[in-house]
Amino acid sequence: MKEAKSDHSLTNIYYYGSEKILVAVDCIIFGFDINEEKLKILLFKRLVEPFAGQWSLVGSFVHKDEDLSVAAHRILKELAGLKNVFLEQLTCYGKVNRDPGSRVISIAYYSLIQINRKLKNLHEAQWFDVKDMPPLVLDHNEMVRDAQEQLQQNAIRKPVGFNLLPEYFTLPQLLKLYQEIYQKPLDDRNFRKKILSMDLLVKSGKKDKSSSKKGAFLYKFDKGRYNNLIKKGFLFEL
Amino acid sequence: MKEAKSDHSLTNIYYYGSEKILVAVDCIIFGFDINEEKLKILLFKRLVEPFAGQWSLVGSFVHKDEDLSVAAHRILKELAGLKNVFLEQLTCYGKVNRDPGSRVISIAYYSLIQINRKLKNLHEAQWFDVKDMPPLVLDHNEMVRDAQEQLQQNAIRKPVGFNLLPEYFTLPQLLKLYQEIYQKPLDDRNFRKKILSMDLLVKSGKKDKSSSKKGAFLYKFDKGRYNNLIKKGFLFEL
DNA sequence: GCAAAAGTGTTGTCAATACACCCATGA
């Protein structure tokens, strides 16, 4: 029991006498496919029994000497080759029998990435449309539902959506992204008015002509300006 | 290792070979003091080292054969004598060194109760104004801050506030509660208009004269009506 | 009769919605 770091030896019976549990972190990875205009989730083939070979979120057990958030970042890096990604805790799932393999409590994190980032291990991973998900192992379908809900709630009040787009993006792309997140159509004129009035987007002179002959201007989210506005009491809302 | 319930013995190395961690649940207990018109939190004297005797949230380790939410309810029942309370998961706290006694990850829950409910063990527990909290052990102050924030967010969209009031309450009491939750003054005429227009409160003929000579009408939250409205797409918002 | 809290309506302002046409360009 080498994790005994405290010198309160008498009452450490309190800690020693208690039952330890396997703790896992599972990650819901969202991506936005600009071409297909679809919000997607990255799923992996589970490697271990029970349910080996079935679709699953990516996850791992938390090490004894590892922060929870560090574990989440490690999973994304080691298993998907992702560094420096947006990552936020969702919820902890703790039913006794949620994993038939053993008692495991799992903390779900969700991350937002640009879908065209290079991923490693892609032979065992695949993007799925959020509206067309296969059955997943354990309670992972529930986690995905909860993550989608949280993403919707979050996108209203925080500029998290930009994590799903490349640095430069067009307003039609941004509109389509938000329509996918909210799963409902939005009026394009009102959407433009609102987002531009916030003064958070910097217009580059360049156009993206990949999806029209006229081409659409490329914009960039100005994070510095956002942080300044926040300090002054500004409230983002979309 | 008697928790081996699976028959996938080969790959259970995956589970057996991994490191187990102590898992705790800590509860933030909110109450509303109608007389003082203050939102309060119930704190306890910590019984074990390190930090024995200091103010703390109430908590306990999760047993191997116990759902997370069951553990939270057990804590409230065994340590505070509370049954059938509103309880919701907050967040999981998982820094390696958050507890000097051992590596412990803790899932925080918050609960809303009527402050005049009888509590057991009150010799070691005490209500504190949320605006005047003592230093707490470990990261419990952080938990309380997060819980307050979540309560605010939650109270906007869900009728959770009623859990803090007795079955029958007056509109001035409800107003004062919301002012405490949001920590800002609200216009009483607009507040009445809004809450009454939702058609969720049932007016009893009776008055509460404890705080004025004229007396204020007692109302009751109609949960059945609320559930019906929700099914029809109604959105609560205060 | 007065102090103290409960209850009640109207108006102005701003933000969200709904809606239809012209523009630029490549093929």
Added chain:
DNA sequence: TCATGGGTGTATTGACAACACTTTTGC
């Protein structure tokens, strides 16, 4: 020249905020 997606402005509506006086009753 035409088909395609990009870009723009206005009128209406509804929600929220601001605001002051009357009522009831115990003392």
